[in-house]
Ligand SMILES: O=C(O)[C@H](O)COP(=O)(O)O
Ligand SMILES: [Mn+2]
C-alpha cells in the first residue's frame with residue numbers, strides 16, 4: 001500500500017486542527033416525538049448545524065453499510081468505529097462467523113482441533129452473551145456450535161450464559177434460556193451430557209470492558225470457573241425468573257442480574273472449569289471479552305485473585321486483539337483491517353490527540369485503529385482516557401462529558417495536533433439504561449460541550465466533523481412496527497434500551513474551512529465508511545484510493 005498522502009488539488013491545508021467529534025449513540029431519527037430523547041433535549045448547537053446549506057447530511061450507520069449481515073442489523077460501536085476509522089467496508093465478526101458456519105470451515109480450523117482434544121475425556125465449556133442482538137454474539141451461532149460439537153463427539157458440554165436486555169428487550173433472556181434448554185435437551189437425547197452451568201447479567205458479570213471494573217470479571221470467574229456465586233439454582237430459567245424479582249418493588253433487569261450457579265441434586269455445581277477442559281468464548285465482538293480472555297489465557301495475572309487457574313484448551317470465537325494476539329487460539333479468523341486513517345496519519349507524521357472516558361476509550365482508539373490496542377507511532381499520538389464512573393449511568397447522566405470537553409479544548413488550543421478526536425459516551429451509555437429523562441439530560445449537556453468545542457475550532461481557524469456511530473438516544477420506546485406508536489404495558493411505555501436503525505448526522509464546518517467546500521448532493525448510500533476519506537480531504541489531502549469515496553463536492 002502506498003502510504004504517502006498527496007496534497008488535495010483544491011482544498012488547502014488548514015491553519016488549525018481538525019476536530020472529529022463522535023456523539024456516541026446520537027441518531028437522526030425520523031420519529032421526532034416525546035420518546036426521542038434528543039428531540040426533547042435542548043440542543044441548539046447540533047440543531048443549528050443542520051441548517052447550514054451543503055454542510056450537514058445524514059449517513060447510514062447500520063446493516064450492510066457497516067459490514068453487518070443484513071439491513072435488519074442495528075449498528076454498534078465496534079462496527080461503527082471500525083468503519084469510521086478505516087474508511088472501508090469490512091466484513092464484520094457476525095458475518096464471518098455466519099460464513100464459517102455455513103461453509104463448515106469453523107469445524108476444520110486449528111482452534112476447533114484444539115478444543116476437540118477435550119471431547120473424549122474432558123468438558124467443553126461455552127461462555128458468552130445469550131442473545132440474538134447480533135452485537136456481541138448470536139444464539140443461532142451458539143446453537144450451531146453446540147450441535148456441531150456434539151455431532152463431532154463432545155461427551156460433556158457446559159454453557160455459561162450472560163443475560164442481555166441491552167441489545168434486545170429486557171426480559172427476553174427468559175425466552176433465550178428456554179431455547180437453549182431445548183437445544184441442551186436435544187443433545188442429551190443424543191447421548192451428550194449437556195447442561196447450563198452458570199450465568200448472570202452482562203453488566204454485573206464477566207462482560208466488563210476496557211478494565212472499567214475488574215470486579216465484574218471476578219464475579220464471572222467465580223461463577224463459571226470456580227462454581228461459586230451468591231445464588232444457586234437447579235435450572236437456569238428459574239434462576240433468571242427469580243433474580244429478576246418481577247412484581248417486587250425493585251425488579252432487576254436482565255442486564256443486571258446477580259451471578260448464579262446451577263447445582264445438581266447433590267447441591268454441587270454442575271460445571272466448574274478444570275484442567276484440560278476446553279473453553280470457547282462464543283462472543284464474536286472483542287471489547288467485553290478481552291478481560292475474561294486474559295484471565296483464562298495468562299499464567300501471569302494480577303487483576304484479581306483467581307484462586308485457581310485451570311490450564312484449559314481455550315479458544316475465542318475470534319481473535320479479539322490483533323496487537324496482543326489474544327487469544328492465541330480462535331475458531332474464526334478476525335477481519336483483516338489495514339490501511340486505516342490512523343495508520344495513514346502516523347505514516348505521514350500527522351499528530352493526533354484522542355480522548356474519551358473509559359467506556360468508549362477503546363472505541364476511538366482500538367476499534368478506530370482496526371482492533372489494535374497499541375499506538376501506530378507513540379511520538380505522534382496522545383491517547384487520554386478519563387476514568388468512567390462505575391454506577392448505572394442514568395444516576396450520573398453527565399458522565400465525564402465536561403472533562404472530555406475540557407481536554408478536547410486544551411488539545412485544540414495547544415496547536416500541537418493535526419487531528420483532535422473525541423467521543424462523548426453519554427447518549428449511548430445513558431440510552432442503554434432505558435431512562436428517557438436522564439438520556440435527554442445528557443443530550444442537552446453534550447450539545448453544550450459541542451458548542452464549546454466548535455468555538456475553539458473557530459478560534460484556532462480549524463475545521464470540524466461532528467457525527468455519530470449509530471442511533472440510541474433518538475428512540476427510547478419500543479414501538480409497534482407499523483404505526484411506530486410506543487408500546488404500552490401495565491400503563492407504562494415499554495422502554496427501548498438498544499441501539500436504533502436510524503442514520504446519524506454528519507456535519508462539517510469551522511472558521512478554517514473555505515466557504516466553497518460543501519458536501520456533495522446525492523450519495524444516498526453514503527455511510528460511516530465514507531467518513532475517513534472525507535476527513536483527509538477536510539485536512540487538505542487527497543483521500544487514499546483504497547478508501548470509500550469522500551462526501552466532499554469536487
Ligand atoms: O456493549 C454494549 O454496551 C452494547 O452491547 C453495545 O453498545 P456499543 O456498541 O455502543 O458499545
Ligand atoms: Mn457506540
Ligand SMILES: [Mn+2]
Nearest residue numbers: 025077428432
Ligand atoms: Mn451502545
